Amino acid sequence: MILGYWSALGACLLVAVAVSFTPLGGAIDNNVYDWLLRLNPPPAAASQSALLVVDDASLTAIGGLRHLRGALAGALERVAAARPAAVALDIMLADEGDPDQDARLEQALRRTPNLVLACDMTPSGWQEPLARFRHTAAALGHAHSRPDSTDMVTRQIPLMKVAGPFDRRWALSLEAFRLARGVAQIAESPEDIQVGSVTIPARASQGRPLRLRFVPALARVSLKDALAATAPLAQFTGKTVFVGITSQTAAQDRWMTPVSNGLPMPGVEIHANAFETLARGRFLSEAPATAMLAACLVAVLAAGAVFWFLSGWPAYAAGAGLLAVAHAAPALLFSRDIVFPFFAPAAAAWLAVAVSASYQHFVVRRLLRKTEIEKGRYQQAIRFVTHEMRTPLTAIQGSSELMGRYNLPEDKRKQIAGMINSESRRLARMIQTFLDVEKLSEGQMELKRERFGVLDVVGVCIERVAPVAERKRITIHREEMAEASLTGDRELMEYAVYNLLTNAIKYSSAETTVRVAATFHGGTLRLRVTDQGIGMDDKELKRIFTKFYRTKKAEASGEAGTGIGLSIVEQIVAHHGGRIEVTSQPGQGSCFTLVLPASAQ
């Protein structure tokens, strides 16, 4: 039962972990993550970035994308005048444009402080800005985000991307952050990267992902407004300015995010949010996979233990508490900036609670039914015994009356006295047997622990049954007789062996042979009693250890019996750490073997 219970719980663990890797588990984890992310906004602080966006209105105003570079040059000059901390341009400048506009843009870029230009990874390597633009930049940064492969929602960006061997780029936002902080070099270790005094947890093994903490609203100025403004663009002073296209028609990179609300977010805004995440310095780090597995294991073990040790409402209350903890844990950890998967531990807890609760429910039910059956059997036993007792009692009663009432001849009196004596003995034996059965089955009978030789026991029993055997002219034949020592209760063991021998004799016809053999190999004693008697079929064999069961043939044989003996034998053998094996054929005979742990003499 223990094994079944815990293997069912083991299966819960496997199912929960396996399903957590399916799209369903991933989708639930993502949803919970998005919800927690919205619930835990980044620490409130003045934003350190601002957006200069090319929106639809700006495109219309400047006359379309063809005039973008010229217009950008004008706007960037105004941005530079506002003295920003850094400027990140999320617009690819890889191809030649109108020469006049390119020249103007180059001029404007030269005057832009701490400029980061975007580069793009293509299958053939990095696509970089034209040399004339590249030379104006303090750094190049990649402009990629990393949408989730299952739902295409952008929750993180790779801080580093590698095209070909060793040709790697930091993210646009990271380079802008470095420049804004006046740091010359990004230091890295396998677990994190360091920009000045800021340590960013981003494992190299996973491409250094940065989970974004989206900020509610960033200051934004459209290109059109920037060009039209008469006053200096104070929004950009001291800020890191992210410049990019947000126009519905022209922006190619727009992604859903956890805060999207149905509207995808343009790439430039995602980069600005990455920058804000870096600048505010509270990073989300992922709990290791082993922690998730450990949590699942703990959930399953706890559920298993709760329903194993408790029952009724305390068990259900504890189970509900466990579920509450499993659901709340990711939220608690998230508030401490640890991203912990929701699905696997919660599913493990649910499954384990459901399985262990129903398991216990049914087992308790089964136990109840069993005790009811046992109660019924007990009543039946009482009825049986009282009925059986009536026969010797009537005999005793009648005989004693005879003796008292009449003056009987001496030999008749002796005969009646003998009968009274044997009947009362039978009565005593019946009572003793009945009490023994009850004590044994309730575990009240104290087992002695002594060492005794098996041959001695067999010898005593054979001697005791010899007169009965003689009466039926049955030969008891001793075959191989290996000596071995048993440890336990000698008296009970004698009872067991004696019972097998009397049965063999009782259920055999006259002039047959009962064979007894004892073999001892590798610490196991096999004590065999074989007869040539009435035998049993397979169906009967299955029931002979049930209390009060007797086969039809046994009843018909006219031999007295109670159907209790073998059930006691079975318990005695079990108490000695052994078992009993039976083979039999109707009309051919039976073979009872006691298999017991023993030691050499």
Ligand code: ADP
């Ligand atoms: P009892 O012999 O008092 O009826 P037991 O518990 O010793 O009770 O045996 C249960 C039943 O198993 C017997 O009634 C008989 O039907 C069957 N049985 C036991 N031993 C033998 C045997 N050696 N050969 C045939 N039947 C047997």
